[in-house]
Amino acid sequence: MLPASRKELLLQRLRQDGRLVAKEMADELGLSEDSIRRDLRELDEAGLAVRVYGGALPASPAVADYATRTAVAPDSKRRVAAAAVALIEPGATVILDGGTTTLAMVAALPRTFRGTIITHSPTVAAALLEHEAEVLLIGGQLFKHSAVACGAAAVEAANRISADLFFLGVTGVHATTGLTTGDADEAAMKRTLASRAAETYVLASEEKIGAASRYSVLPLDEVTGIITDSAKNDPTTRELAAAGARLVHTAQARSSKS
Amino acid sequence: MLPASRKELLLQRLRQDGRLVAKEMADELGLSEDSIRRDLRELDEAGLAVRVYGGALPASPAVADYATRTAVAPDSKRRVAAAAVALIEPGATVILDGGTTTLAMVAALPRTFRGTIITHSPTVAAALLEHEAEVLLIGGQLFKHSAVACGAAAVEAANRISADLFFLGVTGVHATTGLTTGDADEAAMKRTLASRAAETYVLASEEKIGAASRYSVLPLDEVTGIITDSAKNDPTTRELAAAGARLVHTAQARSSKS
DNA sequence: TACACTACTGCAGAAACGTGCAATAACAGG
DNA sequence: CCTGTTATTGCACGTTTCTGCAGTAGTGTA
Numbered sequence: 271m272l273p274a275s276r277k278e279l280l281l282q283r284l285r286q287d288g289r290l291v292a293k294e295m296a297d298e299l300g301l302s303e304d305s306i307r308r309d310l311r312e313l314d315e316a317g318l319a320v321r322v323y324g325g326a327l328p329a330s331p332a333v334a335d336y337a338t339r340t341a342v343a344p345d346s347k348r349r350v351a352a353a354a355v356a357l358i359e360p361g362a363t364v365i366l367d368g369g370t371t372t373l374a375m376v377a378a379l380p381r382t383f384r385g386t387i388i389t390h391s392p393t394v395a396a397a398l399l400e401h402e403a404e405v406l407l408i409g410g411q412l413f414k415h416s417a418v419a420c421g422a423a424a425v426e427a428a429n430r431i432s433a434d435l436f437f438l439g440v441t442g443v444h445a446t447t448g449l450t451t452g453d454a455d456e457a458a459m460k461r462t463l464a465s466r467a468a469e470t471y472v473l474a475s476e477e478k479i480g481a482a483s484r485y486s487v488l489p490l491d492e493v494t495g496i497i498t499d500s501a502k503n504d505p506t507t508r509e510l511a512a513a514g515a516r517l518v519h520t521a522q523a524r525s526s527k528s
Numbered sequence: 529m530l531p532a533s534r535k536e537l538l539l540q541r542l543r544q545d546g547r548l549v550a551k552e553m554a555d556e557l558g559l560s561e562d563s564i565r566r567d568l569r570e571l572d573e574a575g576l577a578v579r580v581y582g583g584a585l586p587a588s589p590a591v592a593d594y595a596t597r598t599a600v601a602p603d604s605k606r607r608v609a610a611a612a613v614a615l616i617e618p619g620a621t622v623i624l625d626g627g628t629t630t631l632a633m634v635a636a637l638p639r640t641f642r643g644t645i646i647t648h649s650p651t652v653a654a655a656l657l658e659h660e661a662e663v664l665l666i667g668g669q670l671f672k673h674s675a676v677a678c679g680a681a682a683v684e685a686a687n688r689i690s691a692d693l694f695f696l697g698v699t700g701v702h703a704t705t706g707l708t709t710g711d712a713d714e715a716a717m718k719r720t721l722a723s724r725a726a727e728t729y730v731l732a733s734e735e736k737i738g739a740a741s742r743y744s745v746l747p748l749d750e751v752t753g754i755i756t757d758s759a760k761n762d763p764t765t766r767e768l769a770a771a772g773a774r775l776v777h778t779a780q781a782r783s784s785k786s
Numbered sequence: 787t788a789c790a791c792t793a794c795t796g797c798a799g800a801a802a803c804g805t806g807c808a809a810t811a812a813c814a815g816g
Numbered sequence: 817c818c819t820g821t822t823a824t825t826g827c828a829c830g831t832t833t834c835t836g837c838a839g840t841a842g843t844g845t846a
Binding site: 288289291322323324325327390392393395396398399404405406407408409410411412414417419423424427430 | 530
């Protein structure tokens with residue numbers, strides 16, 4: 271019995287019976303309870319099951335959404351999100367910008383992450399309800415176009431917090447115009463958030479590389495790194511590097527996690 | 529029987545029978561009353577049941593997992609939501625509490641409503657993205673169970689705004705205990721919001737009438753009205769009216785009901 | 787008040803858990 | 817073919833959790 275297919279069997283048994291006793295499974299499969307427990311631990315960390323004393327129970331129905339959500343995001347966004355999540359230390363305080371890539375980050379973030387997430391996006395906050403992490407919501411005028419709180423009140427609220435990391439979403443990453451977005455107020459908000467974190471990483475899925483929008487957020491060299499999916503020897507990528515951007519490349523051929 | 533699923537069974541039995549006797553459950557499950565009592569104690573602490581001498585009673589039905597609550601939008605909630613929306617004047621500034629009934633209000637609100645909606649619930653804010661109304665988000669520590677921002681920062685932010693109307697969600701509306709909810713911080717937040725609006729209406733779908741939770745929000749007579757679905761000649765309803773509650777009945781509330 | 791019943795506390799045994807370690811097997815590279 | 821590395825597994829140890837019991841305190845009723 272391969273370890274991978276054994277986990278599959280455990281999940282199937284969970285769906286079938288609605289519960290799973292570690293000792294029973296150990297007897298049935300002819301291996302020690304330790305191995306079963308290790309599997310259950312990983313399934314729990316992956317959010318696919320809930321471990322309880324004596325065995326495990328199926329994860330909440332919400333997990334189904336979780337699976338679909340992760341599947342929906344384009345590969346590029348998923349890879350960028352995964353690379354970004356990998357930068358988060360346990361217990362860290364992290365600011366998440368709004369946008370689809372940050373939503374993909376929430377999907378990629380382990381449910382058991384015990385840290386603080388600060389966000390001005392109600393969508394991101396709502397997605398984090400299923401996680402254990404502490405969530406701090408920054409209020410303010412809601413900008414419908416990008417679904418984030420902006421404006422003076424939001425900037426003021428943001429100025430009271432500080433964090434280890436900020437994951438910045440932009441609409442354009444360009445060698446000459448730098449990091450840009452489509453709204454002036456939003457750009458100001460992003461700058462404020464960047465100033466509140468020790469390190470700022472840009473989430474730059476492929477469609478953003480080489481693009482530019484109307485309002486400048488920051489120069490390329492004022493962020494800690496730009497997480498991108500693009501090839502290292504791509505001309506545009508090299509232009510960015512030459513312009514002072516510190517690029518963080520995703521592991522495109524990364525094997526599946528569990 | 530896993531200890532974790534045993535608690536689930538107890539909750540199910542509570543929902544089914546409306547009561548639970550420790551001794552009976554001990555006999556039925558073949559374990560000591562001590563274990564049952566220990567479970568009930570934890571369920572009580574978690575706010576999922578109310579312990580009484582000899583066993584336990586269900587907590588206010590409104591107290592359940594947020595996920596399960598969102599799944600069902602019973603007719604009662606829809607009627608209450610529709611009645612609430614009818615109270616909103618064009619161009620008004622409205623504070624919306626968190627919860628499923630306020631979400632139903634968003635669904636019932638015309639997309640073309642041109643006013644301002646203030647909320648401390650990221651879920652409500654996200655639902656309003658498709659509307660034309662201006663949205664002001666109140667930030668703060670996110671309280672996972674009911675998906676709203678609470679705490680000192682949220683109260684402070686709330687104190688800077690003022691509105692025409694506040695639609696208050698509670699988990700219990702009871703003649704003697706008044707308006708109650710399951711968390712102390714949340715109760716404080718609700719009081720603050722109520723103080724910022726000229727008029728406060730309570731959204732009381734049927735399962736909340738006659739129920740009580742641990743923390744008091746406001747007395748019955750300190751709100752402008754309680755929007756309810758229950759029958760006018762229902763004994764519980766009359767008790768509420770006698771206790772000073774100004775009841776606003778929905779269109780579908782009939783005089784004879786179970 | 788007296789009585790029966792229920793609840794809480796502390797305790798001890800049993801079962802389950804987590805961690806570190808060692809043995810084994812599969813695999814890559816020289 | 818040999819060697820170093822990695823993944824997997826079982827075992828031993830100490831720790832935590834669950835459970836029932838005994839004793840004591842509290843509650844409801846007559």
